[in-house]
Structures are given as C-alpha cells and as structure tokens.
Amino acid sequence: MKWNQFVCDDAFNIFPKIDDQSVDLTFTSLPDISQGPWGKDIKEYQAFQNKSCDEMARITKPKGFVVISQTDRKINGEILPNHITYYQAMIRNGFKLKDYKIMVRNNPVDKRDMYYFNYQHTLVFTKEGTIKRGGDWLKNIMVYETQRLGNVKGPFNLYVWNEQFIRLILDYPSKENDKVIDPFAGSGVVPYIAKKMKRQYFGIELDKEVYDKSLFNRVAPFEQFMGV
Numbered sequence: 001m002k003w004n005q006f007v008c009d010d011a012f013n014i015f016p017k018i019d020d021q022s023v024d025l026t027f028t029s030l031p032d033i034s035q036g037p038w039g040k041d042i043k044e045y046q047a048f049q050n051k052s053c054d055e056m057a058r059i060t061k062p063k064g065f066v067v068i069s070q071t072d073r074k075i076n077g078e079i080l081p082n083h084i085t086y087y088q089a090m091i092r093n094g095f096k097l098k099d100y101k102i103m104v105r106n107n108p109v110d111k112r113d114m115y116y117f118n119y120q121h122t123l124v125f126t127k128e129g130t131i132k133r134g135g136d137w138l139k140n141i142m143v144y145e146t147q148r149l150g151n152v153k154g155p156f157n158l159y160v161w162n163e164q165f166i167r168l169i170l171d172y173p174s175k176e177n178d179k180v181i182d183p184f185a186g187s188g189v190v191p192y193i194a195k196k197m198k199r200q201y202f203g204i205e206l207d208k209e210v211y212d213k214s215l216f217n218r219v220a221p222f223e224q225f226m227g228v
C-alpha cells in the first residue's frame, strides 16, 4: 500500500490492503453511534467496534501502539461505555492497556450536553511497546480546546482534535519515519499533523462532505482554521 495519503473510502475496503503487523501507530476516534447506519442498535454498533479493533490489532506491530480516544455517551436512557468495549476487544486481541488518560474537550458549547460527556477516554494499547516516561506524557488529565469542523451538514457534529493533543500522542509512542494511520480520520487532523511531524501517514474518511472539508482539502491554511 502506498503511504502518505488521505483517502475518501470505507476503512474496511482499505484494511485488507494493509499487511499484518506493519503499522507503528494506529491512532483514532471511532465514529460515534450517531455517525453511521446503526440508529439505536447498540449490538450492531458494538459488532462494528469489535470488527474495527480486530483490524487495528492485526495491522499494528507488536512493539507498536493502538491509541483510541473517544467519549462514552448516553443512549436509550443508559450509558454506552465505549471505552469498556475497546478495552475488552483489544485484550481479546492480545494487547495490554499500557496507559489510560482523560482528555477534556474544553469547549463551551459542550457544557450542558444531554448525550455526550465533555471528556474522552484515551486508551493506549500495545503488546510489547515501551514509552519513555517523562514530560507531558505524565499528565493523566489533559485539557484542550476543540473546534467543530465548520459547515458540515448532516446528522452529527464533528469535533476536531486539538493539535497539541495529537502532537503529544504522536511524540511519545512514535518517531520520525514511523507509519501512522487514522482509519476514521474525520477532518484529517491526525494524518495532517503526522505529516508535519515527519511520520509516514495514512488517513481514511468515509463521508465525502467531511472529506471535502477536511484539512487536507481546505483552501484556508490549517493554522487559520484552528485559530492558532
């Protein structure tokens, strides 16, 4: 597979093209249950989460890392504990939970949300990888501004991860020239920063409208969009 691309496709069309144990860092936020065909069918959604974890575990090197950062949410009058699903799926695939952090999305519009929490569980899985402990990696609770990807119509809001958060996750569990993939890349911010940090990158986004408004395809420079 040719690296250094951000493509508009279904991740499950691309996964079969990626060799077993060939990726250094798989870093993603899977689609929320509202960002797909699942409606309120939790069982179907969890089957998708499990299938995704199986593929992410397969393509990642034993010394590499799978980092999943996503919020739990409320649905059908109960909590849908996504981080527990990911934990169980990755353990089933022979990974261990190496680190666990909370990323607070410090966005004022989120403060009274009925369905979402304003923090994401950031789960760092590996089989045999090590991370140098020190610096910002020692923070267990990280607070960042997030922004919405502007003008995307449709059933969901897309919150774009903060550059500092992505830099931190890329900096510690990966190094220059490593292969970094985000199979559910949304705005494309992970491959975008991975490129800036001299990693080989690959991003996949299914939704054409999101993809067209992604950071790779924007006229305005990324820095202007992020307000930095």
Ligand SMILES: C[S@@+](CC[C@H](N)C(=O)[O-])C[C@H]1O[C@@H](n2cnc3c(N)ncnc32)[C@H](O)[C@@H]1O
Pocket: 009, 010, 011, 012, 028, 029, 030, 031, 032, 035, 036, 158, 159, 160, 161, 183, 184, 185, 186, 187, 188, 189, 204, 205, 206, 207, 210
């Ligand atoms: C939680 S968002 C990612 C947001 C991203 N981390 C950011 O900061 O911009 C998940 C994305 O996965 C996309 N998606 C859903 N199903 C997909 C699939 N089968 N293959 C690729 N992308 C998919 C959704 O359209 C959505 O944009």
